[in-house]
Amino acid sequence: MTEVNEAPEGASRGGDVAGAGAEPLLKLRGIDKHFGPVQALYGVNLDLPAGQVTGLCGDNGAGKSVLTRCIAGAHQPDHGQIYFEGKPVHVRSTRDASALGIETVYQDLALADNLDIVQNMFLGREQLRYGLLDEDSMELKAAETLSTLRVTTVRSIRQPVASLSGGQRQSVAVAKAVMWNSKLVLLDEPTAALGVVQTRSVLDLINRLRDHGLAVMVISHNLNDVFEVADRIAVLYLGRMVAEGPAADFDRQSVVEYMTTGTANGRPYESAAAANGKG
Amino acid sequence: MAGVKAGAEIAAVPRHRALWLRSQAAVRDLWIGGVLLVLIVAFSIDSPYFLTRANWLNTSSTATEVLLLAVGETFVICSAGIDLSVGAVLGVSGTAGAWVMAHGFPNAAGAAIGPIAVGFLAALAVGTAFGLLNGFLVAWAGIPPFVVTLGTLGIATGFGYLLNNGQEISAIPPSVVTFGNANLGGWVPVPVLITAVITIWCGLLLAKTRFGAYTLSIGDSREAVVRAGINDRRYLLEIYTLSGLLAGVASILVMARLGAGSPTSGADDNLNAIAAVVIGGASLFGGRGTVIGSVIGTGIIAVLLTGLVLVNVPPFWQEVAVGAVLIAAVYIDQFRNRKATRR
Ligand SMILES: Nc1ncnc2c1ncn2[C@@H]1O[C@H](COP(=O)(O)OP(=O)(O)O)[C@@H](O)[C@H]1O
Ligand SMILES: [Mg+2]
Numbered sequence: 001m002t003e004v005n006e007a008p009e010g011a012s013r014g015g016d017v018a019g020a021g022a023e024p025l026l027k028l029r030g031i032d033k034h035f036g037p038v039q040a041l042y043g044v045n046l047d048l049p050a051g052q053v054t055g056l057c058g059d060n061g062a063g064k065s066v067l068t069r070c071i072a073g074a075h076q077p078d079h080g081q082i083y084f085e086g087k088p089v090h091v092r093s094t095r096d097a098s099a100l101g102i103e104t105v106y107q108d109l110a111l112a113d114n115l116d117i118v119q120n121m122f123l124g125r126e127q128l129r130y131g132l133l134d135e136d137s138m139e140l141k142a143a144e145t146l147s148t149l150r151v152t153t154v155r156s157i158r159q160p161v162a163s164l165s166g167g168q169r170q171s172v173a174v175a176k177a178v179m180w181n182s183k184l185v186l187l188d189e190p191t192a193a194l195g196v197v198q199t200r201s202v203l204d205l206i207n208r209l210r211d212h213g214l215a216v217m218v219i220s221h222n223l224n225d226v227f228e229v230a231d232r233i234a235v236l237y238l239g240r241m242v243a244e245g246p247a248a249d250f251d252r253q254s255v256v257e258y259m260t261t262g263t264a265n266g267r268p269y270e271s272a273a274a275a276n277g278k279g
Numbered sequence: 280m281a282g283v284k285a286g287a288e289i290a291a292v293p294r295h296r297a298l299w300l301r302s303q304a305a306v307r308d309l310w311i312g313g314v315l316l317v318l319i320v321a322f323s324i325d326s327p328y329f330l331t332r333a334n335w336l337n338t339s340s341t342a343t344e345v346l347l348l349a350v351g352e353t354f355v356i357c358s359a360g361i362d363l364s365v366g367a368v369l370g371v372s373g374t375a376g377a378w379v380m381a382h383g384f385p386n387a388a389g390a391a392i393g394p395i396a397v398g399f400l401a402a403l404a405v406g407t408a409f410g411l412l413n414g415f416l417v418a419w420a421g422i423p424p425f426v427v428t429l430g431t432l433g434i435a436t437g438f439g440y441l442l443n444n445g446q447e448i449s450a451i452p453p454s455v456v457t458f459g460n461a462n463l464g465g466w467v468p469v470p471v472l473i474t475a476v477i478t479i480w481c482g483l484l485l486a487k488t489r490f491g492a493y494t495l496s497i498g499d500s501r502e503a504v505v506r507a508g509i510n511d512r513r514y515l516l517e518i519y520t521l522s523g524l525l526a527g528v529a530s531i532l533v534m535a536r537l538g539a540g541s542p543t544s545g546a547d548d549n550l551n552a553i554a555a556v557v558i559g560g561a562s563l564f565g566g567r568g569t570v571i572g573s574v575i576g577t578g579i580i581a582v583l584l585t586g587l588v589l590v591n592v593p594p595f596w597q598e599v600a601v602g603a604v605l606i607a608a609v610y611i612d613q614f615r616n617r618k619a620t621r622r
Contacts, residue, residue: 094508110506112499114566123496124507132487 023086024049025215026071026102026184031080033066040066042239043080047232048184053206053216055230055247057223059259062236064219065107068186071217072104073097101183107192109173113162117154118142120161121176145179146171149208153201167198174205184215191225203229223252235269237262243269307560308572315578322586329589336468340536342581343474344369344545346574347529348552349559350481351522353573356556357485358518359498359565360417360424365526365552367435368409369545373530374439376402377448377540380455395452402534403527409435410523414516432549439542447541451534459535470532477528481521482570494518498565547598554605555580562612579604 024047033041040063048054058064069075071082073091081088084100091097097104111120118135121142127134142157151171154164161169170190177185187206191199206229209216220226226233227247234244235258242262243250249272254264262268323329348365355362380398384391409431416427442448461469485491493514496504504511526545534540559576561568583604584597 094506098508106506108502110500110503112496112503112566114499114562115496119492119496120503123492123503124509126489126492128489132483133489133492 022049025085027083027086028067028071029081029083031067031070031082032078033063033070033075034078040239041070041077044236044239044241046234046241046244048215048217049232050183050215051210051213052231053210053218053229054232054234055226056217056219056234056236057221057226057255057259058236062259063239064236065188067236068104068188068217068219071097071184072102072186074104098180101181102186103177103180103182103184104186105170105173105177105188105190107189109169111161111169111173114160116160117146117157117164117172120172121145121179123176125180141179142175145175149175149178149205151175151205165198166194167201170194170198170202171205174202174209178209178212178214182214184217185209187216187218189219189221191220191222199225223255226255227252235259245269245271245273248272308569308575311558311560311572311575311579315575315582318579318582318586322582322589326586326589329586332466334585334589335466336462338581338585339468339471341584342577343468343470344529344533345548345551345555345580346474346478346577347525347532348522348545348548349555349573349577350478350570351525352552352556353559353561353568353570354481354485354494354518355424355522356553356561356563357498357565357568358494358515359501359563360515360518361428361553361563362413362519362522363425363428363549363553364409364413364431364435365522366545366547366549367432367439368406368523368526369530369533369548370542371409371435371439371442372402372406372527373534373540373544374442374448374542375405375540376531377451377534378442380452381448381450391452395455398451398455399531402530402540403524406523406525406527406530407520408523409526410520411516413523414519417519418512418515436542442542445542447539447544449539451538451540453538455535456538459532459538470536473528473532477525478570478574481525482574485568485570490514490517495566495568498562498567500566550598550605551580551584551601552577554601554608557605557608557612563609564612 026046026048028044028046031041031044032039044063044067046054046067056064056067066075070077071091073093073096076092082091083089084102089100091100091102112123115123118139122138127138127141129137139157146152146154146157149171151168154168154172161172164172174185174187174190190202190206194202203225206216206218210229210231218226218229230247232245233247233250233255235242235255237258240262243258243264257264258269319329328334348369352362352365376398379401380394383397384394413424413427413431416422417424459470463469463472485494493504493509493511496509497511497514501511529548530540530545533544537544555576556568556573557563557576558579559569559572559574561572580601583600587597587600588594
C-alpha cells in the first residue's frame with residue numbers, strides 16, 4: 001500500500017509529451033466556476049498525464065488555486081466535466097478525491113504542529129488494531145514512505161512537526177499526499193516559503209514523484225522552478241487557460257507574456273506540433 | 280526507473296529512540312508526579328494525620344468528583360476548548376436525579392431498584408443534555424466555547440435552583456447513601472473504584488483511539504482536520520457531550536455520598552477541574568494533554584485542599600491556593616509553548 005506507483009512503461013521525462021494517443025490521467029473540459037459576481041474560471045481545459053509534471057502558471061488571482069480546489073473536491077465546478085482515467089467523475093469532497101487517488105498539498109500545508117510526523121501523515125486514515133491505534137505499523141509505513149522519497153534529513157519520525165524546518169514540513173506534507181497509492185498530486189506553491197537548499201530538495205522530491213509514475217501538477221510563481229521540473233506548462237490568465245503544451249514550446253519570456261496579457265508576441269498560443277501541421 | 284525499494288533507509292529511525300520520543304508526554308507526567316510526591320511527603324511530615332485512613336477516604340472522595348470533571352475537561356481542553364459549565368451541570372444533574380427519586384416515587388422503599396435507576400438515569404440524561412447543548416452551540420453555531428459554556432453555566436445553575444427553590448433534595452432512598460459510602464476492605468470506596476474504571480477507559484480513549492487522535496488534532500489544527508475529510512463538528516459534539524455525561528456521573532457519586540441532590544454541590548469543582556487538567560500538562564491552546572496527567576493534577580489539587588486544612592491553614596485559603604496554582608500552571612504552559620515553536 002505504501003509503495004508509490006511504479007512508472008508505466010515508456011513514461012519518461014521529455015518523452016512523448018502530452019502522451020499523444022495515450023489518455024491523460026486527468027482531463028478537465030470546460031470547467032466554469034464563479035463566486036457570486038466573480039467568474040473565477042471560464043471553460044478551462046487541462047490535461048494532466050501520468051509520469052509528467054505540469055507546471056501551472058498565472059498571475060495573482062488568475063484562478064490557479066480555485067482550479068486546484070475544483071480538482072481536489074474542495075469546490076464544485078458550475079459547469080464542465082472532469083475525466084479521470086478516461087471516465088467522467090464527480091469529485092464532491094476531499095474523500096472522493098482521495099478515493100480516486102488525487103491528493104493535494106495546499107500552500108499553507110495545514111499540518112498539526114503538536115502532533116508528530118507519523119500522526120500527521122495518518123491524520124484521517126489512522127490504522128487500527130483491535131479498535132486501537134496501531135502505532136507500530138503506522139510508524140513503519142511512514143518511515144517506508146519517507147525513505148522511498150529519500151526524505152532522510154528528519155531526526156525522528158516521532159518529533160512534532162513544529163520542530164521541523166520549512167523544507168522538512170513541505171516534505172512531510174508531500175509524503176503524506178503520496179502515501180495512499182495516489183496517482184495525481186497537486187502542489188500549490190510548494191516552494192514559496194523556502195530557501196535555496198530547501199527548494200532544491202522539494203524540486204528533487206517532485207522529480208522523484210514523476211519517476212514513480214505519478215501525475216503531478218505544480219503551481220509556482222517562480223519560473224526557474226517551473227522550467228526546472230515541468231514537462232508541460234499551462235498558463236491561466238484571468239480565469240482562462242491561454243496556453244497549455246509541452247515545456248519545450250515555451251521560454252521564460254513567452255510564459256511571462258501569457259501570464260500578463262494572455263498572448264505572446266500578440267498571438268494566442270498554438271502548440272508547436274499543431275503549428276507544424278498534425279502528423 | 281524502477282520504484283525505489285522501501286526499507287533501505289528505515290534504519291534512520293531506531294526503534295528504541297522512536298518509543299522514547301513517543302512518550303515525551305510521559306516524561307512530563309513523571310515530572311508533575313514528582314511534584315505530587317513532594318507535596319504528600321511535605322504534608323505528612325507536617326501533620327501526623329495526613330497519612331491516615333480517614334484522610335485518605337476524605338481526600339479520595341474529594342478527588343473523585345474533581346477527577347470525573349477533569350477527565351471530561353481534558354478532552355475539551357485538548358480540542359482547544361474550555362467547559363466552564365461542568366460544575367453547574369454537576370449541580371443541576373444531581374438535583375434533577377434527586378428530584379425524580381423524591382417526586383416520581385414518593386413511597387419508594389429503601390432499596391427499590393426501579394426508582395433509584397430512574398433517578399440515576401435522569402441525572403445522566405440531564406448532564407448529557409447540557410453536554411449536547413454545549414457541543415451543538417460550539418460546533419454548529421460557531422460560538423466560542425468560553426461564551427457557550429459561560430452561558431450554560433448560568434442556565435444550569437438557574438435550573439438547579441428552580442427545581443426546589445434553591446434547596447437541596449434529601450428525600451432519596453437510603454440505599455443510595457449506602458451505595459455512595461460503600462467501601463471495599465475499608466480502603467477502597469466504591470465511588471473511587473467507579474471513577475478509576477471510567478478514568479482508565481477515558482485514558483485509553485484519548486491516547487489510543489481515533490476519537491482521541493481527532494480530539495487532539497482538532498485542538499492542534501482544525502484546518503488540517505477538515506482537509507483530512509474528518510467530520511470535525513461531529514467530534515466536537517461528542518467531546519462536549521462526554522464532558523456533560525461525566526458531570527452527570529459525578530453528580531450521582533456526590534449525591535450518593537451526601538445523601539442529597541444539591542444545586543450548589545459542584546460550584547467549586549469547576550475551578551478545581553480546570554486547574555487539575557492544566558497542571559496535568561494539557562495545553563489551553565489545544566493539541567496536547569493526557570488523562571494520566573489530569574489524574575496527577577487532580578491528585579495535586581486534592582492533596583492541597585485536604586492537606587492545607589490538616590496543617591491548620593484556614594479553609595478559605597484553599598481556593599486562593601488553587602487559583603494561584605492554576606495561574607502558575609498556565610504561565611508555565613505559555614512559556615513551554617513559546618519554547619516549542621522556536622525553531
Ligand atoms: N472562496 C472564494 N469566494 C469568492 N471569491 C473567490 C474565492 N476563491 C477565489 N476567489 C476569487 O477567484 C479568483 C481566483 O482566485 P485564486 O484561484 O485564489 O487565484 P490564484 O491564481 O492567485 O491562486 C480571485 O478573483 C479570487 O478573489
Ligand atoms: Mg493561489
